[in-house]
Amino acid sequence: MSGERIGIDELLERVREGLDRIGPQEAYDAAGAGALLVDIRYAALRERDGLIPGALVVERNELEWRLDPQGSHRAPEATDHDLRVVVICNEGYASSLAAVSLRQLGLHRATDLDGGFQAWRAAGLPVVPAP
Numbered sequence: 001m002s003g004e005r006i007g008i009d010e011l012l013e014r015v016r017e018g019l020d021r022i023g024p025q026e027a028y029d030a031a032g033a034g035a036l037l038v039d040i041r042y043a044a045l046r047e048r049d050g051l052i053p054g055a056l057v058v059e060r061n062e063l064e065w066r067l068d069p070q071g072s073h074r075a076p077e078a079t080d081h082d083l084r085v086v087v088i089c090n091e092g093y094a095s096s097l098a099a100v101s102l103r104q105l106g107l108h109r110a111t112d113l114d115g116g117f118q119a120w121r122a123a124g125l126p127v128v129p130a131p
Contacts, residue, residue, distance in 0.1 A: 012093065015100040021114040024123035027086050031055075035084035036077050038067065040098055041117060045090050050127040052120060055088065063087075063098055068105050084109040092116035 006014075022030065031037050037055040039046065040063060051057070056077055058066045065073040069080050077083075085107055089095035095112035102110035113120065121127055 012096055016096050018103070019096060019099055019111050021092075021096070021112055022086065023114055024120045024125055027088070027113045027120065028125050030084060030086055035086055037086050037088060037113075038063070039088050039117070040095060041088070041090050045117070047130045049117060049121065050129050052088065052117070053126050053128050060089075060094060060098060064101055064105060067102055067107060069107075081106040082109065083107060085111070087112040088120070089116045091118050 027035075027037060031054060037052055039052060039055040039057045040060040041049075042059070046057065056075060058075065062073075065071055066075045067078045067085065068074055069078050069083070071078070085099070085102055087095040087099045087102070087110065089098070089112070092113060092115045095116060099110045099112040115122075
């Protein structure tokens with residue numbers, strides 16, 4: 001892509017080609033099987049809409065530092081590169097770019113939730129109020 005100019009819509013389409021994006025029920029089941037759900041929504045959205053129980057909340061600008069298993073600022077949940085990570089944003093756009101960034105760090109099982117938090121909530125899956 002060096003030298004080539006593309007818009008965000010085309011970039012998003014390209015990065016999604018390498019992801020196995022999953023839907024809300026599959027994300028719920030994956031969490032039950034040990035996957036780490038990571039909520040990258042900003043605070044105002046979490047306060048407005050609530051949280052997914054058990055999801056790790058990480059601001060988008062800290063994501064790579066918190067999820068890199070070799071990083072000095074990693075979250076305790078970032079145990080190794082084989083960890084299945086499901087990134088969740090509000091509607092499933094920023095999460096695709098974030099998941100690809102995690103894959104570039106070697107988290108080869110990283111993906112994102114198609115439709116984001118809003119799809120999770122629409123599917124009737126658990127949501128709790130933000131503290």
